[in-house]
Amino acid sequence: MNKDLPLRALGTSTLMVSAPSFGAMRLSTAGRPDRSTARQVLRAALDAGVTMIDTSDAYGLDSADCGHNEYLIAETLCDAGNPDWVLVATKGGVKRPGGAWEPDGRPEAIRSACENSLRRLRTETLGLYYLQKPDSRVPIEDSVGALADLRRAGKVRFVGLSNVSLNQLQAAMAEVTVTAVQNRFSVLYQVDLDNGTIPFCARNDIAYVVANPVGGRNRNHLIPRVPVIAEIAARLGATPHAVALSWLCSISDNTIPLIGATRLESLLDGLSSTHLQMSPNETAAIRAMSG
């Protein structure tokens, strides 16, 4: 393994993971690359020293295609000799009828999703298992209670929550040890700093895993148009996307961005962000963009 990528603690788990890590969603959802390109990108992430791959049972085109991403990861890891330093983080609790994203937080749905993920990922224990999205029809305590049961049964090693508010996180913490929160956050969408979620996670030893770190497929083209980002990128001789990723690691010790590339070029550019050194004034200027 290339040890050049910085490592960060995954909450209180005692595991260290690369920051950035890799989010594999786009390799299986609409607009995905062909299978061979997808496997090449995943393999390049591993070769570069990425130690956490993020997925979900729901990452595919629709209900019939659920598990596409988990199968892809299992195959690629198998070809790479199943390195024991890779943590695959997956999620349950969302269904894909007709390609839509619908929460299903019923305990029985989560138990069944977990069994399917174990089978597809060819393992007896999921390293990190998230509730993908709270379901407004099911008390969060019930959904999280199912995760706690799976942990007690040895099917899940560490528990995470995704798309959660601070209130939902606090309610869940009464039921189970939460190792990671995964929410959307970027220079363009700084909500979880504005509302205190990131500092709360830092104070409580919870990793904050950043989804959509450059704004996702539909908004990442806006990053180079942000004047403060463009200026910093010019000074550092870096791309605006790399500056945006570097900023995510600078705001707190517990943030772990998930690069969401489908092209090798985007992956390598994202990983180059670890070499950038922004001044305190520059990080503050990006923060000041919010509000």
Ligand SMILES: NC(=O)c1ccc[n+]([C@@H]2O[C@H](COP(=O)([O-])OP(=O)(O)OC[C@H]3O[C@@H](n4cnc5c(N)ncnc54)[C@H](OP(=O)(O)O)[C@@H]3O)[C@@H](O)[C@H]2O)c1
């Ligand atoms: N829990 C949730 O509900 C949730 C929601 C969203 C995402 N996620 C997780 O977060 C991961 C990342 O999210 P995302 O895929 O939306 O990430 P993202 O990195 O914000 O957006 C991905 C898009 O940005 C482009 N991009 C990324 N890095 C680039 C770079 N350095 N230069 C130029 N373009 C770049 C990619 O282009 P190319 O494709 O052309 O390479 C792709 O179109 C997902 O894979 C998933 O694991 C979770």
